[in-house]
Amino acid sequence: MSSVILRIAARSLTPLLSLASLFLLLRGHNAPGGGFIGGLLAASAIAFYAMALGPAPARRWLRIVPRTLLAVGLLVALSAGLPALIAGRPFLTGMWWHPELPFIGSLPLGTPLWFDLGVYLAVIGFVLTIFFALVEAEGEGG
């Protein structure tokens, strides 16, 4: 696809969509959203970029191989269960940490967010692994 409009739109929309996906990830803690839907949005941002400019530039834009992202995401999600184990609680128990920050005050940070981040990365990796496989197979065939 070689539409000029699409190419220019993709260049500016992909970073915006990625930012929006981060917003969804963080918002998901107390409101609709979360790692899964955020990951889907981020993956579709890169998929959009790939459709406008081709899979090879999209891979360069992403920098990381999707399958590695998938593996790292799973590891991050897994490690979210570990603090609970160290504290002697059942696996995956939510653990909280309340650092006092200037200006913001007490910021509740917990393992559920860390877990969600893992889901976010794993979903991006998973969707893009499949997406690139399909797009690149199509390129070979045609």
Next chain:
Amino acid sequence: MNLLLVAPILIPLVAAVLSMLLRTSQRAQQSIAVIGGMGMLTSAISLLDAAADGSIQVLRLGDWPAPFGIVLVVDLFSALMLLLTAVIGLAVIVYSLAAIDLPRRRFGYFPLVHVLLMGVSGAFLTGDLFNLFVWFEVMLIASFVLLVLGGEQKQLQGAVKYVTLNLLASAMFLIGTGLLYGKTGTLNLASLAMLSGTDAENAALNVSAVLFLASFGIKAAVFPFFFWLPDSYHVPPVPVTALFSGLLTKVGIYALMRTFSMVFVHDTDFTRPLFVVLAAMTMITGVIGAVAQGEMRRLLSFHIVSQIGYALIGLAVFTPLALSGAIYFTLHVAIAKTALFLVAGYVLAVRGDTTLKNIGGLLRSAPLLTALFLLAAISLAGLPPFSGFFAKFALVKAGLDAGEFLLAAVALAVGVLTLFSMMKIWNEVFWKDDPNAPAGDASEASASSAAAARITPLTSSARLLYILPLACLVLLTVIMGIAAQGVFEWTDAAARQLLEPEQYIRAVLGGPQ
């Protein structure tokens, strides 16, 4: 203890993730696969050790109290099945080091095997029906990819049937789960077991029960839903078939035994005769299909079906002895059948073919393999002193005690036909002369060189990787036969825990109920 209950899920997950990260290095993938398999085996042994005294271990994930959160529960039945998973997983992983080709390994064979093992372990561990559904899906998705990995045409043909039927089964499982939740407000097995006695005439419960029966029946390849299995199991590489035959249908049987002994016990006057018919028909159709086959892997695939029928006798007779026999039988048949598939893989590796009429003479060229096959085959057919004999003895005795004479007769007759079809493999593959070898010894030299050209020589290390897991499995079936009394003590206790779920309920929900 805390970590031990999640270990059978975490270890394969970590192994899968690590081998995905290190996918460029074959050496790393192989070592991770073997270490992961050993780790699973260690954790399964410690879990069985913890459950052996009859206590039930419970872990509330995320510290959410049952029945609201997800619980992992290990009673003896789960612990035995987990040990089975680990043993077969490790055996197949070691075998795969030699038997899986490089392109398949590059595409991620080992991570997929670990994901499959994780799904199977999760299904055996969970104490929650929806969570069981999730683990079924994990297992199925991995099995879909393993089935088509390599992308040969016949693989895709087999996979279409497998995927369609299994997705249908999953949909039924999900609908049944939804109905059950709508009716009872819980999917925790312990609280369902508590409720099941109170509400005998309940349409929604019956609909769920039938949907679960059909769904698990498809997954376990019970008559009349068995036809997908022989059509798809012989197409992937042999280690994949061995893994599937050892574990996937057994998860279906496990789910049937778990739900129909703990939850759906409100109308046994209806379910018991139904299971009698299903067990008998599954045994008969499976073995008749097997006798008619002329290809080793297809023949063995039909035998999976017929053996599932035996395991169903446990639910058909529904006495402690019958359930205990069915658990013992499930353990026995998974090991013996996996061993037989591994034999078929060795035959395929050295002869390039598993069609019975095209091969022969392995008695002379591979005596050790022949001995191992004979032991596994006799055990499967149910001759003493191997594990198959004690498994069938317990089931037939339970049937006779309960007055199910026809079922017991069918079980015995099917045993004879099993022996017959095993002897068919023995005669064709091992005993008769190689049909491709030129007759007469006039041109001895040219005959041997022709034979040498056809028989792919295995390097001694590859041969060891083929034989070692096979020998271990065969040894295990022999040990299960010799130490039958010890194993039966476990399975008796496991059956009691299923039939009297009070202990399970107390362990999960806490407090005297």
